[in-house]
Amino acid sequence: MLSAVQAAFWNNGYAGTSLEDLLAATGLGKGSLYGAFGDKRRLFLRVLREYDEANDRMLRGWLADADRGIDVVRDFVLGPVRDPSGAQARRGCLLANTAMELATSAPEVAAEARRSYDATTAVLADAIRRAQREGDVAARVDPGQAAPAVLAGQLGLVILGRTGQDLAALEAMGETLLACLLPAS
Numbered sequence: 001m002l003s004a005v006q007a008a009f010w011n012n013g014y015a016g017t018s019l020e021d022l023l024a025a026t027g028l029g030k031g032s033l034y035g036a037f038g039d040k041r042r043l044f045l046r047v048l049r050e051y052d053e054a055n056d057r058m059l060r061g062w063l064a065d066a067d068r069g070i071d072v073v074r075d076f077v078l079g080p081v082r083d084p085s086g087a088q089a090r091r092g093c094l095l096a097n098t099a100m101e102l103a104t105s106a107p108e109v110a111a112e113a114r115r116s117y118d119a120t121t122a123v124l125a126d127a128i129r130r131a132q133r134e135g136d137v138a139a140r141v142d143p144g145q146a147a148p149a150v151l152a153g154q155l156g157l158v159i160l161g162r163t164g165q166d167l168a169a170l171e172a173m174g175e176t177l178l179a180c181l182l183p184a185s
Helices: 002-016 019-026 030-037 040-065 069-081 087-091 094-102 107-133 143-162 167-181
Strands: none
Touching: 002 019, 002 040, 002 094, 019 030, 019 040, 030 040, 040 069, 040 094, 040 107, 069 087, 069 107, 069 143, 069 167, 087 143, 094 107, 094 143, 107 143, 143 167
C-alpha cells in the first residue's frame, strides 16, 4: 500500500498529490486513511523516510557486494541515466524532487534530505577509500571532499534528466564528472 502512495507522490509531487490520489492509492476511505497514517504531511514524511532508508540499504548492499569500489560510485552516478527508455531519468529521484519542491518551506523535509544525503556521502566516501586501496582512484583524492562532490554531480544529472536531456549527453557528463573527481592512480 505504501509503495502505491510513494508512486503517487513521486509522480505528482507533494502539492500535486490530492487526497483523492491517496485514497485511490491506498484503497482506504478518508477516515481510515487519517486513522492509519495521520494527515497528508505525516504520510508523506513516512513514505520519504522509507524511500531514503531503502536507498541507503541498497547503496550499502552495492558496496558490500561489489567487485570494485569504483563500480559502486560509477553505478551511483550513471545508474539513473542508463535506462534506455529514459523513463528513470525523467522520473528523477523522489528525495531530490521533494527537496526542490519543499525544502525551503518544510524544515522537516530539509532535515530528512540532509540526513539522507549525509548517509549517502558516507557510503560514497567508503567506496572511494576502497577504490583507492584497489588502485582505481589516486591516493591524492580526499574521499571526504570527493564524496559530496560526487553526490552533487549525480544530483545535477538527476535534475537534468527530469528535463528530458539527451541520455547520451547525460552519460558523457557523468563520465566526465567521474574522471575529473576520481582520477585513476
